[in-house]
Amino acid sequence: MSKRIDVKNLDIYYSDFLAVKDVSVTIEPRSVTALIGPSGCGKSTFLRSLNRMHEVIPGARVEGEVIIDGENLYGKGIDPVMVRRKVGMVFQKPNPFPTMSIKENVLAGVKLNNKRIGRTDADELVETSLRGANLWNEVKDRLDKPGSSLSGGQQQRLCIARTIAVKPEVVLMDEPCSALDPISTLAVEDLIAELKENYTIVIVTHNMQQAARCSDRTGFFNIEGTGKPGQLVEFNDTQTIFNTPSEKATEDYISGRFG
Amino acid sequence: MTATTHDDVQAVGRLEKPVRWAILAGSAIAAIALLAALGALNPLSVVIVGSLIYCTVLYVAARAVEGARHATDRLVTGVVTTAFLLAMVPLISVIWTIVSKGLDRLDVEFFTFSMRGVGSGDIGGAYHAIIGTILTTGIATLISVPIGLFAAIYLVEYGNKGVLARGLTFFVDVMTGIPSIVAGLFAIGFFTMMLGDVAYQAGIVGAVALSVLMIPTVVRSSEEMLRLVPNELREASYALGVSKWLTIAKVVLPTAIAGLATGITLAIARVMGETAPLLITMGASRAVNFNPFEGSMSALPLFAYSSYANPGTNKEDSLAAAWTAALVLMALVMILNIVARLISKFFAPKTGR
Numbered sequence: 001m002s003k004r005i006d007v008k009n010l011d012i013y014y015s016d017f018l019a020v021k022d023v024s025v026t027i028e029p030r031s032v033t034a035l036i037g038p039s040g041c042g043k044s045t046f047l048r049s050l051n052r053m054h055e056v057i058p059g060a061r062v063e064g065e066v067i068i069d070g071e072n073l074y075g076k077g078i079d080p081v082m083v084r085r086k087v088g089m090v091f092q093k094p095n096p097f098p099t100m101s102i103k104e105n106v107l108a109g110v111k112l113n114n115k116r117i118g119r120t121d122a123d124e125l126v127e128t129s130l131r132g133a134n135l136w137n138e139v140k141d142r143l144d145k146p147g148s149s150l151s152g153g154q155q156q157r158l159c160i161a162r163t164i165a166v167k168p169e170v171v172l173m174d175e176p177c178s179a180l181d182p183i184s185t186l187a188v189e190d191l192i193a194e195l196k197e198n199y200t201i202v203i204v205t206h207n208m209q210q211a212a213r214c215s216d217r218t219g220f221f222n223i224e225g226t227g228k229p230g231q232l233v234e235f236n237d238t239q240t241i242f243n244t245p246s247e248k249a250t251e252d253y254i255s256g257r258f259g
Numbered sequence: 260m261t262a263t264t265h266d267d268v269q270a271v272g273r274l275e276k277p278v279r280w281a282i283l284a285g286s287a288i289a290a291i292a293l294l295a296a297l298g299a300l301n302p303l304s305v306v307i308v309g310s311l312i313y314c315t316v317l318y319v320a321a322r323a324v325e326g327a328r329h330a331t332d333r334l335v336t337g338v339v340t341t342a343f344l345l346a347m348v349p350l351i352s353v354i355w356t357i358v359s360k361g362l363d364r365l366d367v368e369f370f371t372f373s374m375r376g377v378g379s380g381d382i383g384g385a386y387h388a389i390i391g392t393i394l395t396t397g398i399a400t401l402i403s404v405p406i407g408l409f410a411a412i413y414l415v416e417y418g419n420k421g422v423l424a425r426g427l428t429f430f431v432d433v434m435t436g437i438p439s440i441v442a443g444l445f446a447i448g449f450f451t452m453m454l455g456d457v458a459y460q461a462g463i464v465g466a467v468a469l470s471v472l473m474i475p476t477v478v479r480s481s482e483e484m485l486r487l488v489p490n491e492l493r494e495a496s497y498a499l500g501v502s503k504w505l506t507i508a509k510v511v512l513p514t515a516i517a518g519l520a521t522g523i524t525l526a527i528a529r530v531m532g533e534t535a536p537l538l539i540t541m542g543a544s545r546a547v548n549f550n551p552f553e554g555s556m557s558a559l560p561l562f563a564y565s566s567y568a569n570p571g572t573n574k575e576d577s578l579a580a581a582w583t584a585a586l587v588l589m590a591l592v593m594i595l596n597i598v599a600r601l602i603s604k605f606f607a608p609k610t611g612r
Contacts, residue, residue, distance in 0.1 A: 085500030
């Protein structure tokens, strides 16, 4: 189910502004890759270019290649809608659909696409997805209650359940814990560790402890100054990045002497 | 520490509620006495003069007892409340006048008889006008809601503030301000051009005139409502691999449905009372006409107008019928508002546990 992502010479633009310059990286399947770096350095922009969410913003575009499973996401004739079904995304702020119940939220990926699904199949999908997101036991008795009735941490896990219900190959997470308290954060981190058995996970985080705790490999993004493009400074095993980084900038950032 | 700073931290005294009520009652009595002496006693003048006296006395009293800051607070509260009361005066006055004068003819006959063959001394009803109002505003709604809603969707979801979107917004703004008679003339011109028949008078012409007036309001209100839908929801939907159109149809519209329903209802209510464009496009039939494509048609505002302008010999009854038409029109608008509220309540994003 999980796939390797090869990024080759990726330049990301907002209209004429080059936001991220020349990223080349390989993200291994069945692993957690963390992206760290100061605010505004292009981590989220880079993450959003991995499932073509970047181009939702007017004027935003990309040059270069992102290859998943031998197929360039930005190749001719590739439908961004199909890309997003393969590469799911969890956002910074929990965003369950306010008009839908917990159950409908989990089934959103199926229902919104006008796909028919049998009642038993639907119930099964809801249960496996919610179990996968460690939420089943908390909500199994109130599946018909609105998704917005849950706490922030539960909402975020509901969003993760919604994402894995469409059975993606890659799950992108954009600071998934920044709006959560430490206990909910721990729940989501445990979940990430479990999800990595089946999915390729890329996570953007501002929390370096989190990157150290839950990722296998870490990429450090940096920006030389305002108006300059962000760059991937260093990419290596998490252990190496945090213990013996080869770049001075990485060491400064990790040890707190910067940003 | 000076006395003033002490004042600011802790008020020396306090004007208790009974005292304030007493000042209010005193102001009212003083106002009535003063106005009676001047011979200008009526509810409006009492409210104005009374609140002026009340604000002044309260300010002075509060300044003496509570200090400058509290006095200003009391004064501003008084001024704001007065403004609210003044705004209520015309509203309540209109409702009171219409209800009290309109109740006279609010009988079965009014709802079941038309004016067909009603002689100068007889009493008819407004059945034909009610049918006409429902048909014309109904058709106008059917025309304007899809056009207005889709235009709003274009502006919010597809326009990207491009030349076309800015042009559309500009023309919608201009259209909001056009006099309603111009809309009527446009509808006549449009049908004359299409059919080549200069004397074509029918409900549909009036409906087109009304929809010209309605579309800008629908576009404007729907646009506002669609912009209120958080972008995160759209992105969440895209990230699930849902196409743009399905995202709009199944996420954006349901989330905004409450506001959309309210906006559309207000737009309907706004055109329901239009008189001028209907007068020149539909003629003013005295008989029931269910066919909006043929023959002249009436509507409640037209009925009110003709009952008032051409009362026949039974002037009093005719005038009463005009008031009742206004009352029924108001009731229809109110029913629409209630329906909009119900739709909002029913479809609004669910909260609570």
